[in-house]
Amino acid sequence: MTTKALSHLRRMRGGSQSCLMRCEDGHAYVVKFQNNPQSPRVLANEWLATKIGASLGLPVPPCAVIDVGRDLIERTEDLKIDFGSHQQPCTPGLQFGSRLVGGLMPGLATDYLPTESLQQVVNLDEFAGCLVFDKWTCNQDGRQAVFHKKQRERQYRAAFIDQGFCFNADDWKLVDAPLKGVYARNAAYRNVTGWHDFEPWLTRVEEFQGDRIWDIASSIPQEWYNNDRQSLECLVEQLSRRRLLIRELIIQFRESSRDPFPNWGASKESQ
Numbered sequence: 077m078t079t080k081a082l083s084h085l086r087r088m089r090g091g092s093q094s095c096l097m098r099c100e101d102g103h104a105y106v107v108k109f110q111n112n113p114q115s116p117r118v119l120a121n122e123w124l125a126t127k128i129g130a131s132l133g134l135p136v137p138p139c140a141v142i143d144v145g146r147d148l149i150e151r152t153e154d155l156k157i158d159f160g161s162h163q164q165p166c167t168p169g170l171q172f173g174s175r176l177v178g179g180l181m182p183g184l185a186t187d188y189l190p191t192e193s194l195q196q197v198v199n200l201d202e203f204a205g206c207l208v209f210d211k212w213t214c215n216q217d218g219r220q221a222v223f224h225k226k227q228r229e230r231q232y233r234a235a236f237i238d239q240g241f242c243f244n245a246d247d248w249k250l251v252d253a254p255l256k257g258v259y260a261r262n263a264a265y266r267n268v269t270g271w272h273d274f275e276p277w278l279t280r281v282e283e284f285q286g287d288r289i290w291d292i293a294s295s296i297p298q299e300w301y302n303n304d305r306q307s308l309e310c311l312v313e314q315l316s317r318r319r320l321l322i323r324e325l326i327i328q329f330r331e332s333s334r335d336p337f338p339n340w341g342a343s344k345e346s347q
Contacts, residue, residue, distance in 0.1 A: 078141040105173030109166040115246035119172040120300040125239035127292040142173035178224035185224040203264040205277035211325040214250040215257030217241035254332040268337045286316035
């Protein structure tokens with residue numbers, strides 16, 4: 077899906093220097109540009125990982141290819157990338173967009189909840205599913221989440237955002253570490269008591285065929301990976317091979333100094 081950017085709303089936080097933009101389809105998107113300071117591959121990562129996450133049934137925001145015209149960039153002062161010693165205009169053309177979680181209505185989304193509220197998140201169990209996803213995709217960043225609700229709702233729901241550092245960021249050589257790609261607070265994993273809590277996502281990953289990964293990868297705009305098809309094919313092959321490594325990677329996290337699953341082995345009734 078491609079939609080045209082109509083206006084710039086504001087700059088966003090983060091190293092990729094993304095911008096919030098209103099687009100032709102009526103939605104607001106967090107847009108990452110090809111010439112962001114991290115790498116154009118960050119856009120490819122976002123597309124591939126977000127589409128895979130959605131295929132696994134995880135709550136990731138819808139994404140789109142955003143066509144940002146040269147005229148919009150030229151007339152918008154904030155559409156620049158800061159490289160410290162100098163600035164340059166954002167590159168026109170096809171960019172990655174992640175639909176803004178919660179929409180533009182203030183007060184309906186937050187990236188932080190106190191522990192008591194975090195433990196009441198409606199889909200807290202899906203953090204275990206996202207751990208499966210992050211270990212499979214070799215996410216080198218901490219797991220990012222936004223919590224959102226509708227008006228008059230009391231409890232929040234988590235959405236998993238910012239997949240740019242999956243696949244080891246711009247490196248695409250998948251090197252694992254136990255504390256990479258995990259949420260910063262153990263409260264998100266409080267309900268995990270055993271392997272059953274990683275289902276159905278663990279089985280879905282183990283059964284995820286390489287041709288499905290390639291179908292997604294082949295839809296990535298070529299300029300997001302410098303037309304290096306060989307490297308993209310190598311990444312797809314690595315992902316396909318890793319499907320059966322996820323259990324061992326989760327065990328390494330479980331046995332780490334974080335002690336993330338203190339209720340491992342306990343029955344649900346005893347909690």
